[in-house]
Every structure is written in C-alpha cells, then in structure tokens.
Amino acid sequence: MNELDRQQALLRSLWARDDGASLAGAVGEQGARLLRGWQAYQANGGASAERALAQRCPTVQALLGEASFAALSRAFWHAQPPQRGDLAEFGDKLPAFIEASEQLADVPYLADCARLDGLVARCEQAADGVCDTASLALLAEVDPAALSLVLVPAVALLSSAWPVASLWLAHRPGDDAAARLDAARAALAEGRGEHALVWRDGWRARVQAVGEADARWTQALLDGRPLSEASDRAGGGFAFEPWLLQAVQHGWLAAARRR
Known part of the structure; x- marks a missing residue:
C-alpha cells in the first residue's frame, strides 16, 4: 500500500469512528500501538x-455551554469533515447541521445564531472598504433607476424569525451584559424576529437590529439593485437622508455607481 492509500485509509477511519479497526493492513504498526496512534489522531x-x-x-x-458545544463540534466534524486545510472556513454548513439535528429541536433559534456568528467571522476577515465620497455627487445628478449604491465587503444582513x-449582543462582554441578556430573553418570549x-x-465586527424598511433597503443594495427599486422595496417608512448619514459615519458605503 502506497503513502496516499495509507493517508486515505486513516481519514476514512477517523470519519467512521470505527475504533481504528479499519486501519489493520493499512499501516505497519499493530495492536495497542496502532490504537493509541489512531486515538491521538482522532482526539487531535x-x-x-x-x-x-x-x-x-x-x-x-x-x-449551549462548553460540554454540549464540544459534543456538537465533534459530531459535526465527523458528519462534515473539513475539505481544506484552512479551518477558518470550517463551519459553513453548521447551521444546516443544527437544523437537521433532532437533539437541538428545542433551541430552534440556534441555527440562525450560527449563521450570524458566521457573518461576523466573515465580516472581520473581509477586505477593507473606503468610501468614494466624490461619487456621492451622482445622487444629485443621475436618475435613481440608473444608479446603485455599493456597500463595503464587510456589510451583511441576516433576517431571522428569531431575535438573533x-x-x-447578550453574549458579548460589558457592564450592561445582564440587561442585554434580559432583553434577549424578553424578545425570545415574545417570539420577536429581527433583522441583524x-x-x-x-x-x-458590530451587530445591530434594524427595522423592516431599513432591512429591505439594505438587502436591495446587497443584491445590486438600482436605487429606484431599492426605494420601492423599502416602502414609505424608509428615510434616505438619515440612512445616508449613518452609512457614511459607520463606513457602510463604498461608492455610488452608474448602472
């Protein structure tokens, strides 16, 4: 058996959780030494x-708590083994894995919490974005149907049926952590959804709940829609000028672009 075959046999045994028995014949070591080596690979x-x-x-x-999270992580590792050496990307399929788990059915908001955690992780790894403020002059010159606003790569939106x-926010450190936790519990009890x-x-990364109109507007921009369509989607409850001020102040906006 060549080296590639031995490596593949090791991976199959790790994913199968077969106590190392399938490695017999794949490597030269046998008995207790083989089992110890396999257990070390699996534990690591x-x-x-x-x-x-x-x-x-x-x-x-x-x-979940550390013990339950550890069990979830190892179960997910076996069900969805990493496809690349970079473990920073490991976890993209965790929300779907959580949704399919009968054991986690009593925490239906957990999958969307995993989605938001994933967006936060990608936000912190995203390329820097700088606003082309000169391009904003197009807002006064170009028909909204022929103009788009481009958001920086770090901006994302998650719309959920749960107060994600x-x-x-309830699980971030700070002096008002207890108050934020109480607010999250109240939102869960009310069955309130949120746009994060x-x-x-x-x-x-920063996370903030936004209203329905702002969420529809933001999603339209993320979808690359023209300003006229984004405005129609947002509806009458959306105020453009206050949003634009926030977008510039918080660094959400990259540029205005002709379509």
Whole structure:
C-alpha cells in the first residue's frame, strides 16, 4: 500500500469512528500501538474542530455551554469533515447541521445564531472598504433607476424569525451584559424576529437590529439593485437622508455607481 492509500485509509477511519479497526493492513504498526496512534489522531482532529468552531461561533457555544458545544463540534466534524486545510472556513454548513439535528429541536433559534456568528467571522476577515465620497455627487445628478449604491465587503444582513441580534449582543462582554441578556430573553418570549445588520468598526465586527424598511433597503443594495427599486422595496417608512448619514459615519458605503 502506497503513502496516499495509507493517508486515505486513516481519514476514512477517523470519519467512521470505527475504533481504528479499519486501519489493520493499512499501516505497519499493530495492536495497542496502532490504537493509541489512531486515538491521538482522532482526539487531535476533534479538538481542532472544536477550537475552530468555538472561534467562529462564540454565541452558539455560549448558548449551549462548553460540554454540549464540544459534543456538537465533534459530531459535526465527523458528519462534515473539513475539505481544506484552512479551518477558518470550517463551519459553513453548521447551521444546516443544527437544523437537521433532532437533539437541538428545542433551541430552534440556534441555527440562525450560527449563521450570524458566521457573518461576523466573515465580516472581520473581509477586505477593507473606503468610501468614494466624490461619487456621492451622482445622487444629485443621475436618475435613481440608473444608479446603485455599493456597500463595503464587510456589510451583511441576516433576517431571522428569531431575535438573533439581541442574542448575539447578550453574549458579548460589558457592564450592561445582564440587561442585554434580559432583553434577549424578553424578545425570545415574545417570539420577536429581527433583522441583524453586520459591519466592521475598525477591526471588530458590530451587530445591530434594524427595522423592516431599513432591512429591505439594505438587502436591495446587497443584491445590486438600482436605487429606484431599492426605494420601492423599502416602502414609505424608509428615510434616505438619515440612512445616508449613518452609512457614511459607520463606513457602510463604498461608492455610488452608474448602472
């Protein structure tokens, strides 16, 4: 058996959780030494998966507790093994895995919390964006049907049937953490959904719940729609001037572009 075959046999055994028996004949070592080596590989793989997911999904870990999160991480590692060496991308399929888990059916908001954690992680890794303020003059010169506003790569939006922004904020450190946790519990009890806006302030991601009109407007911009269509989607409750001021102040906006 060549080296590639031995490596593939090791990976199949790790994913199958077969106590190392399938490695017999694939490597030269046998007996207790083989089993110890296999167990070390499995433990290290599971621990690496847990660390990667804990860094990516701190809200999910806080909601489940460390022991339950560790079990989830290892189960996910076996069900969805990393396809690349970069574990920073490990976890893209975790929300769907959570939704399919009968054991997690009593925390139906957990999958969207994982989605928001993922957006936050991508936000902090996104390329820097600088606003081309000179391009904003086009707002007064070009028909809205022929103009788009481009948001910086770090901006994202998650619309959920659950109060995901409140839950995310409730599990961040700070003097008012207890008040934020109480607010999240109240939102869950009310069955309130939220639109979570994500952006970066310096090197750190920020999350804020936004209203229905602002969410529809933002999603239209993220979809690359012209301003006329974005305005129609937002509806009468949307106020453009206050939004534009916030967009410039918080660094959401990259440029205005002719279509």
